[in-house]
Amino acid sequence: MAGCAELINSGRSSSGDLLPDVEAVQSFADRYLFYGAPAGPADLTRLRSHRARLDQVARACEAGDIGSAIDALNELLARTGASPQIASHDGRGPHLHVSRNDAPIANRMAAHFAMGLAWLVVAGQASRIRTCESPTCDEVFVDMSRNRSRRYCDSKTCGNRLHVAAYRARKQAATS
Ligand SMILES: [Zn+2]
Ligand SMILES: [Zn+2]
Numbered sequence: 001m002a003g004c005a006e007l008i009n010s011g012r013s014s015s016g017d018l019l020p021d022v023e024a025v026q027s028f029a030d031r032y033l034f035y036g037a038p039a040g041p042a043d044l045t046r047l048r049s050h051r052a053r054l055d056q057v058a059r060a061c062e063a064g065d066i067g068s069a070i071d072a073l074n075e076l077l078a079r080t081g082a083s084p085q086i087a088s089h090d091g092r093g094p095h096l097h098v099s100r101n102d103a104p105i106a107n108r109m110a111a112h113f114a115m116g117l118a119w120l121v122v123a124g125q126a127s128r129i130r131t132c133e134s135p136t137c138d139e140v141f142v143d144m145s146r147n148r149s150r151r152y153c154d155s156k157t158c159g160n161r162l163h164v165a166a167y168r169a170r171k172q173a174a175t176s
Helices: 002-010 022-031 041-062 066-079 105-122 155-175
Strands: 085-087 095-097 129-131 140-142
Touching: 002 022, 002 041, 002 105, 002 140, 022 041, 022 105, 041 066, 041 105, 041 129, 041 140, 066 105
Parallel strands: none
Antiparallel strands: 085 095, 129 140
16 A cells, blocks of 8 residues: 555645656656556656545545545546456466556556555445644555554654654743
8 A cells, every 4th residue: 555655645745746747657657566558648647637536535534434435436446447357477476457457557556556445445444544643744644553543654754753843842841
């Protein structure tokens, strides 16, 4: 689910769209090992549109609006032309692909991520999809902790930054 969160977060960044061009789409695909036809300009448009939909799903899950999440996921699966099949390549044993190999790379990635979210939703795990609680961060993450207690996108940065801020505030209150 890391790729899905990263894709959604690329559109939530306060420092602008982190998916600015076709090269960014290709490097994202490479990083998450999506093979196939190279990304083209249409993939940038497609992926941004799919990303907005995935973000909508994440927000619906977080709000507990499972009906809306399901509607958006079904639409996304249809729009990306998801077509499940069993593949075997690069020395890997048989495994499931959500899309045909010749489908546009943006559609293949979005279909794959939509399927991941769909599994969470049908397993009653939608509440694991959350937004970071840091006041300075809007990143989505999937909480895979056993008791669903995670509050920050990355406890090493966001959780810690808050800790430091609280510490400084206490210190300042004590000396003034
Ligand atoms: Zn494969
Ligand atoms: Zn955060």
